[in-house]
Amino acid sequence: MLKVCKDDIGRLKKEIAAITDYSATIKKRKVEMKESVDLIEQIIQERAISDANLRLPVDSIVISEKDKKLHIKINLNAKFNRHKACYDEEGNLTERMFIA
Secondary structure (H helix, E strand, C coil): CHHHHHHHHHHHHHHHHHHHHHHHHHHHHHHHHHHHHHHHHHHHHHCCCCHHHHHCCEEEEEEEEECCEEEEEEEECCCCCEEEEEECCCCCEEEEEEEC
């Protein structure tokens, strides 16, 4: 019985440590996201995106053509959920997907 209790205590200590690490990770992500949101708010308030402002949130832009269709991929510096939006020839949104 004492061995079972000691094993449970050890297991619970590991779980508490993992939760504490997870909490620290969440706090760090919140700070990173707030910085990104503040930058976007600043750009919106200025009502203009300069080349310097565009370079801060955007890591790279990849433009390609496949089956006579233009594909644009914008890689951001911030950590956002991945999503995909498809548009037709007139620029109307035809499909939107969120990728986990």
